[in-house]
Amino acid sequence: MRNAGTVRRVLFVCLGNICRSPTAEAVLRQLLTQQAPDLPVEVDSAGTADYHIGAPPDARSQRAALRRGIDLSALRARQVVAHDFTRFDFLLAMDRSNLRELQAMRPRNSRARVQLFLEYAPPLRLLEVPDPYYGDAGGFETVLDLAAAASQGLITALQEMA
Numbered sequence: 001m002r003n004a005g006t007v008r009r010v011l012f013v014c015l016g017n018i019c020r021s022p023t024a025e026a027v028l029r030q031l032l033t034q035q036a037p038d039l040p041v042e043v044d045s046a047g048t049a050d051y052h053i054g055a056p057p058d059a060r061s062q063r064a065a066l067r068r069g070i071d072l073s074a075l076r077a078r079q080v081v082a083h084d085f086t087r088f089d090f091l092l093a094m095d096r097s098n099l100r101e102l103q104a105m106r107p108r109n110s111r112a113r114v115q116l117f118l119e120y121a122p123p124l125r126l127l128e129v130p131d132p133y134y135g136d137a138g139g140f141e142t143v144l145d146l147a148a149a150a151s152q153g154l155i156t157a158l159q160e161m162a
């Protein structure tokens, strides 16, 4: 029997939850709306660190996203919690450091896939989304480009599971 209609839950994870993971969250949501509006997917994001809890996405992320028709303004940063490992089916890390943090806090009863987001975009030949926080505006465009490519692959994988 196929799992038609089963909701899949995806959590994107970076360090601060103000640049990369909220961007990935909104990019995936936009592509799902455009390409697979009936696919039952829930999307959220969180950070491994507590630096920015409650803060909206970085203004540079918001500006870059808005130029592509994506509004990040309603998002607020939160930290990853143990319950995320049972609530979500996929915890997708932006870089290897985020992945290590997740693996270290993963409870034994978690059946979630904990992996790097860019594993869903093999043609990129890149596994980490570079942290744009201390860089220039180009870094925020790169985050959007990488998030779009990997979201496309993730949607295909989710459709194959449905």
Ligand code: 4NP
Pocket (backbone or CB within 6 Å): 014, 015, 016, 017, 018, 019, 020, 021, 051, 131, 132, 133
């Ligand atoms: P993010 O970027 O992990 O993509 O949200 C960062 C945000 C804040 C800091 C580092 C990275 N920080 O050091 O405050």
